Amino acid sequence: xxxxxxxxxxxxxxxxxxxxxxxxxxxxxxxxxxxxxxxxxxxxxxxxxxxxxxxxxxxxxxxxxxxxxxxxxxxxxxxxxxxxxxxxxxxxxxxxxxxxxxxxxxxxxxxxxxxxxxxxxxxxxxxxxxxxxxxxxxxxxxxxxxxxxxxxxxxxxxxxxxxxxxxxxxxxxxxxxxxxxxxxxxxxxxxxxxxxxxxxxxxxxxxxxxxxxxxxxxxxxxxxxxxxxxxxxxxxxxxxxxxxxxxxxxxxxxxxxxxxxxxxxxxxxxx
Amino acid sequence: xxxxxxxxxxxxxxxxxxxxxxxxxxxxxxxxxxxxxxxxxxxxxxxxxxxxxxxxxxxxxxxxxxxxxxxxxxxxxxxxxxxxxxxxxxxxxxxxxxxxxxxxxxxxxxxxxxxxxxxxxxxxxxxxxxxxxxxxxxxxxxxxxxxxxxxxxxxxxxxxxxxxxxxxxxxxxxxxxxxxxxxxxxxxxxxxxxxxxxxxxxxxxxxxxxxxxxxxxxxxx
Numbered sequence: 001x002x003x004x005x006x007x008x009x010x011x012x013x014x015x016x017x018x019x020x021x022x023x024x025x026x027x028x029x030x031x032x033x034x035x036x037x038x039x040x041x042x043x044x045x046x047x048x049x050x051x052x053x054x055x056x057x058x059x060x061x062x063x064x065x066x067x068x069x070x071x072x073x074x075x076x077x078x079x080x081x082x083x084x085x086x087x088x089x090x091x092x093x094x095x096x097x098x099x100x101x102x103x104x105x106x107x108x109x110x111x112x113x114x115x116x117x118x119x120x121x122x123x124x125x126x127x128x129x130x131x132x133x134x135x136x137x138x139x140x141x142x143x144x145x146x147x148x149x150x151x152x153x154x155x156x157x158x159x160x161x162x163x164x165x166x167x168x169x170x171x172x173x174x175x176x177x178x179x180x181x182x183x184x185x186x187x188x189x190x191x192x193x194x195x196x197x198x199x200x201x202x203x204x205x206x207x208x209x210x211x212x213x214x215x216x217x218x219x220x221x222x223x224x225x226x227x228x229x230x231x232x233x234x235x236x237x238x239x240x241x242x243x244x245x246x247x248x249x250x251x252x253x254x255x256x257x258x259x260x261x262x263x264x265x266x267x268x269x270x271x
Numbered sequence: 272x273x274x275x276x277x278x279x280x281x282x283x284x285x286x287x288x289x290x291x292x293x294x295x296x297x298x299x300x301x302x303x304x305x306x307x308x309x310x311x312x313x314x315x316x317x318x319x320x321x322x323x324x325x326x327x328x329x330x331x332x333x334x335x336x337x338x339x340x341x342x343x344x345x346x347x348x349x350x351x352x353x354x355x356x357x358x359x360x361x362x363x364x365x366x367x368x369x370x371x372x373x374x375x376x377x378x379x380x381x382x383x384x385x386x387x388x389x390x391x392x393x394x395x396x397x398x399x400x401x402x403x404x405x406x407x408x409x410x411x412x413x414x415x416x417x418x419x420x421x422x423x424x425x426x427x428x429x430x431x432x433x434x435x436x437x438x439x440x441x442x443x444x445x446x447x448x449x450x451x452x453x454x455x456x457x458x459x460x461x462x463x464x465x466x467x468x469x470x471x472x473x474x475x476x477x478x479x480x481x482x483x484x485x486x487x488x489x490x491x492x
Contacts (some may be wrong), residue, residue: 069375069408083367091370095363109350113338120340121324154324 022096024049025077027063029056031235033185034086035074036225040180041093043221045102049076087119090177104177114163115170118155119181126151127185133200134192134236135243145198152206155182159208168215175219183216187226188236195236275335279304282318282330284311286481288381288433289341290329291471295429296345298467300354342373345429358426372412372419373430379405380434387444388482389489399446410452417461424465432468435459439475440482 024042026049028035042049054063054073066075066082075082076089083092094103106112129151132144164170170178189200203210216222226232281297281304283290297304309318309328321330321337331338331347338347349358359366383402390398409431413419419427438448438459449456462468 078364081364083364083371085371085374088367088370088374092363092367095366109347110333110336110338112350113343113347116343116346117324117339120343 022079023077025052026050027052027054027060027066027075027077028073029054030227031232032073033188036184037086037180038074038076038089038093040184040221040225041090041104043225044104044175044180045093045097045100047093047097047100087116087123087181090180102174104171104180106171106176111163115176115178118158118170118178121154122182122185126155126182130185130188130192130200133198134196134240137196137244141196141198145200148200149205152201152209156206156209159212169212175216175222179212179216183213183222184226186213187217188232189213191229191232191236194233195240276332277334280307280332281305282307282309282315282321282328282332284309284328286473286478287328288437291433292341292429293329293331293344293348294471295432295467296348296358298471299356299358299424299429299465300348300352302348302352302354342370342377342426342430345426349426356424358429360420360423360425369420369426372409372427376409376427376430376434380409380431384434384437384441387441387446388486395444399444402441402446403451406448406452406455410455413454413458415454418458424462428462432462433472435462436472436475436478440479443479443482 024047026035026038026042028038028051030053039051052060052062054060056073059071063073063075064071066077067084070084072084074086074089075084076092077083078092078096083089090104094100094105106115126148129144129148133141133148136144158164164178167173169175170182175183192198193200201210201213217226279297279302281290281293283293283306285308294306307315307317309315311328314326317332318328318330319326321332322328322339325339327339329339329341329344331344333347333351338344345358359369383398383405387395387398387402412427416422418424419431438456441448448459463472
């Protein structure tokens with residue numbers, strides 16, 4: 001197993017209060033927005049954990065053991081038992097630590113169902129739409145941008161008139177499950193805009209989404225988790241070269257994942 | 272402002288395995304509801320208004336509020352209607368485990384299964400192999416248990432149950448679930464002993480007839 005590699009922006013277990021005697025271990029990848037979801041959740045809940053950085057081009061036997069079906073990050077191992085899939089892990093953290101003051105999912109069953117719905121939308125529709133923009137150029141990219149914008153309009157409409165209308169965040173005054181799911185990934189949008197030279201989030205066309213994202217990124221816990229813009233930029237530049245077949249091979253770091261970016265067979269792209 | 276209509280309504284399509292999941296869950300919880308069959312070639316205003324994002328069935332409407340996506344609906348039903356059965360266990364790890372496998376059914380079974388239905392004969396062999404692999408994975412997860420939820424019929428059983436009506440059609444395509452995954456086939460027979468499942472699923476021959484019809488129209492044409 002690769003030695004633990006703590007990126008400066010990742011959570012330091014030393015700063016944490018341990019609000020439980022449970023042992024938590026997170027297998028992740030520094031550039032994976034799915035991993036960031038869990039790091040952010042753990043930070044919000046003030047839970048200590050050990051972090052294992054995975055090299056996604058050479059996955060550890062431990063990861064393959066803990067997630068044999070999909071062989072992906074993140075995986076949380078709680079008291080020796082593995083839970084893969086970021087959305088499942090987020091649910092698990094609420095349920096495993098029911099007295100933790102920071103519960104991520106809404107209280108009402110209907111709001112929970114709505115949050116789950118939009119979490120699926122993020123992963124199944126919005127994410128792939130962004131990936132398609134990033135992996136294309138020319139006319140194909142123009143079409144991909146159109147498609148992304150029409151997906152984002154649905155999110156904008158939901159923020160304007162839907163179940164979550166009227167609050168600063170999907171979870172109210174504080175960030176919660178859906179903010180974490182949509183937010184960890186949305187910070188890639190500005191990165192992709194720069195690398196792919198395309199406009200994705202127009203503040204005029206998407207005022208609520210724009211405001212929500214800005215507020216999300218301003219949260220202290222979010223700032224502590226998400227890698228810097230420049231780190232993400234370097235990573236994305238390398239990846240785009242590969243995707244567009246420009247050679248140059250390596251991304252600027254280990255692994256090949258821009259998680260939160262899924263589009264068919266994009267090689268090493270991982271959750 | 273109009274007062275939302277009280278009660279439970281399910282917007283559905285008779286053949287939909289996703290709709291069937293909801294029907295099974297509602298039956299397990301003994302919830303009274305109004306079933307509304309949708310014409311998918313001419314979707315109702317209510318459906319389009321209740322699921323503007325996907326415009327798909329099933330949609331559960333409870334006291335005027337809509338819930339979309341079958342597994343989300345099933346969890347909602349579990350949370351809101353107590354009933355005699357719990358669809359999800361109470362242990363957090365067991366809940367994650369159940370959700371993982373229900374999601375696996377979603378990700379793998381439907382996609383591959385429907386590809387099989389639509390494929391031309393040349394592609395069948397490869398798809399059959401892929402599908403058998405998926406079924407064997409599920410069978411390993413089932414193991415010697417009575418249900419996926421162990422002694423308790425639960426989320427994963429509900430997620431996979433509707434696809435058991437497809438087994439007969441798979442056989443016609445050269446894939447015998449009985450032969451390749453006998454434990455899974457036995458589980459399929461066992462769950463039919465539950466009233467909620469028996470009354471929610473269709474005769475496998477009905478699925479086969481529809482399959483032949485669709486195949487003639489779209490594949491062999």
